[in-house]
Amino acid sequence: DQQVKQNSPSLSVQEGRISILNCDYTNSMFDYFLWYKKYPAEGPTFLISISSIKDKNEDGRFTVFLNKSAKHLSLHIVPSQPGDSAVYFCAALRAGNMLTFGGGTRLMVKP
Amino acid sequence: DVKVTQSSRYLVKRTGEKVFLECVQDMDHENMFWYRQDPGLGLRLIYFSYDVKMKEKGDIPEGYSVSREKKERFSLILESASTNQTSMYLCASSLHDRSPYSNQPQHFGDGTRLSIL
Numbered sequence: 001d002q003q004v005k006q007n008s009p010s011l012s013v014q015e016g017r018i019s020i021l022n023c024d025y026t027n028s029m030f031d032y033f034l035w036y037k038k039y040p041a042e043g044p045t046f047l048i049s050i051s052s053i054k055d056k057n058e059d060g061r062f063t064v065f066l067n068k069s070a071k072h073l074s075l076h077i078v079p080s081q082p083g084d085s086a087v088y089f090c091a092a093l094r095a096g097n098m099l100t101f102g103g104g105t106r107l108m109v110k111p
Numbered sequence: 112d113v114k115v116t117q118s119s120r121y122l123v124k125r126t127g128e129k130v131f132l133e134c135v136q137d138m139d140h141e142n143m144f145w146y147r148q149d150p151g152l153g154l155r156l157i158y159f160s161y162d163v164k165m166k167e168k169g170d171i172p173e174g175y176s177v178s179r180e181k182k183e184r185f186s187l188i189l190e191s192a193s194t195n196q197t198s199m200y201l202c203a204s205s206l207h208d209r210s211p212y213s214n215q216p217q218h219f220g221d222g223t224r225l226s227i228l
Binding site for chain 2: 002009043091
């Protein structure tokens with residue numbers, strides 16, 4: 001039973017437009033949520049996180065929104081750039097610094 | 112800069128072999144993790160370690176064991192490799208935060224693609 005789900009396996013966006021990646025979770029005990037970005041043949045790299053006591057966190061072009069009542073978070077990338085093309089993983093943090101990952105969404109930004 | 116190094120990028124082994132995957136980090140991190148990545152399933156935690164000689168089971172530990180004899184090194188062992196262990200294996204490390212929920216991000220190596228024939 002996947003506790004963190006990314007229901008869109010892929011997303012295609014035009015350069016300069018907004019990319020919205022979605023993530024749903026089932027465990028209300030998760031306290032932090034993180035997004036990782038992964039290029040082919042490289043390990044995932046940390047992108048941005050949000051605490052469960054907040055509903056928004058922004059870092060440059062990247063913003064993460066958290067809706068606790070809906071158990072839903074999303075990552076917004078504005079404006080999208082071709083270099084943003086990668087697989088994005090949503091992850092939830094549980095006690096002991098353990099992460100539970102979603103299945104990933106492949107983002108393709110077209111020039 | 113943070114560096115997590117996995118000894119092999121690609122590895123091919125035979126069913127029944129004992130397989131060792133090695134991971135070294137140079138950041139003096141207390142926490143180290145082993146994941147496997149499979150299409151559609153994301154990353155799943157196999158084992159992790161908070162300190163030397165310490166290990167904890169993750170979500171899918173069956174068929175695996177680990178060893179942490181030195182702080183910087185964390186080894187994943189497939190006792191008797193099987194074809195369903197063909198996967199991408201990722202090692203990660205992080206600083207240990209004493210609070211129950213640590214926001215210290217995990218830093219990943221580039222992965223080992225393991226094929227079991």
